[in-house]
Amino acid sequence: MSTSPADDIPFPESPVMPNKLDGSHPIRFRCHRGVACWNACCSNIDISLTPVDIVRLKHRLDITSTEFLERYTVPYEMEKDGIAGVKLRPVDGGTACRFMVEEGCSVYEDRPTACRYYPVALLSMRHQQEYTDRDAYALVKEPHCLGHHEPHTQTIDEYRAGQGLPEYDEPARGWRQLILKKKSSGPTIGKPSKRSLQLFFLACYDIDRFREFVASDGFSQLFDLPAQELHDILLDDVALMQFGFRFLRQTLFGEMTIPLHADAAQARAARAHEKAMRLEREAAERAARDEGMVDEG
Numbered sequence: 503m504s505t506s507p508a509d510d511i512p513f514p515e516s517p518v519m520p521n522k523l524d525g526s527h528p529i530r531f532r533c534h535r536g537v538a539c540w541n542a543c544c545s546n547i548d549i550s551l552t553p554v555d556i557v558r559l560k561h562r563l564d565i566t567s568t569e570f571l572e573r574y575t576v577p578y579e580m581e582k583d584g585i586a587g588v589k590l591r592p593v594d595g596g597t598a599c600r601f602m603v604e605e606g607c608s609v610y611e612d613r614p615t616a617c618r619y620y621p622v623a624l625l626s627m628r629h630q631q632e633y634t635d636r637d638a639y640a641l642v643k644e645p646h647c648l649g650h651h652e653p654h655t656q657t658i659d660e661y662r663a664g665q666g667l668p669e670y671d672e673p674a675r676g677w678r679q680l681i682l683k684k685k686s687s688g689p690t691i692g693k694p695s696k697r698s699l700q701l702f703f704l705a706c707y708d709i710d711r712f713r714e715f716v717a718s719d720g721f722s723q724l725f726d727l728p729a730q731e732l733h734d735i736l737l738d739d740v741a742l743m744q745f746g747f748r749f750l751r752q753t754l755f756g757e758m759t760i761p762l763h764a765d766a767a768q769a770r771a772a773r774a775h776e777k778a779m780r781l782e783r784e785a786a787e788r789a790a791r792d793e794g795m796v797d798e799g
């Protein structure tokens with residue numbers, strides 16, 4: 503099983519079929535205990551997790567997000583110099599999923615988004631300079647998966663509904679939009695600092711540590727969030743996750759939707775002014791140097 507929920511357009515040589523499909527497209531597929539390939543897909547995994555997957559699984563296992571990340575995942579880089587992602591960690595020395603048991607998936611009701619989608623892949627795309635994204639799908643056909651030969655046809659929308667995907671996809675939309683915006687922002691935004699990458703990891707994946715950060719004095723000294731809103735966010739993982747996406751839009755892309763305390767805002771403006779002056783000075787120095795080189799030549 504090798505689907506990523508935020509994949510780009512598939513490469514022609516991958517098992518992902520090259521056609522972009524919409525939700526009304528019919529697919530022939532059925533997976534059930536009686537198929538000869540039962541558990542084959544869970545024996546060789548490459549499963550990227552969404553923030554929603556982590557919240558569901560940590561509740562299922564009754565552990566913190568920090569413990570879940572340590573015990574069940576491996577971090578990876580979604581793109582060069584880019585954004586952190588996490589994948590399910592297979593069994594030690596093997597490729598099988600830790601949650602696979604003979605009967606199938608031991609966390610079936612809370613299985614990750616990519617497991618629900620398979621053999622469909624979600625392709626999220628966005629228009630330049632917009633957060634609005636639109637979904638398209640592709641079909642993944644791997645030779646070991648015999649579900650494609652089963653006599654059962656349904657549309658992709660019906661398949662998604664049957665797999666409980668709308669309740670997974672909607673809360674994760676803000677995360678996908680952040681990734682898409684980062685992917686298409688190019689050099690104008692520049693390479694994110696180590697600090698902003700750490701914040702991305704914290705807010706998107708380690709929700710319990712992000713809660714500690716939001717509840718800290720340092721956060722309240724900087725951000726001017728109404729007490730009731732702060733209280734509500736801290737009590738609910740999904741609300742906290744949504745706030746995390748908003749927080750990251752502010753941190754990574756400068757979209758100021760979380761009010762700052764006046765003195766913090768002043769300090770921020772002073773830092774921005776200082777940075778603009780420094781960049782201007784450096785550009786002037788570079789131009790002077792270039793001019794000198796031309797004269798000398």
Ligand code: SF4
Pocket residue numbers: 503543544547549599600601602603606607608609610613614617
């Ligand atoms: S979480 Fe469940 S469905 Fe997904 S790979 Fe593991 S065993 Fe298979």
Ligand code: SF4
Pocket residue numbers: 532533534537539540541542543544620621646647648649650
């Ligand atoms: S039919 Fe496909 S999805 Fe179902 S168990 Fe077999 S390999 Fe996995």
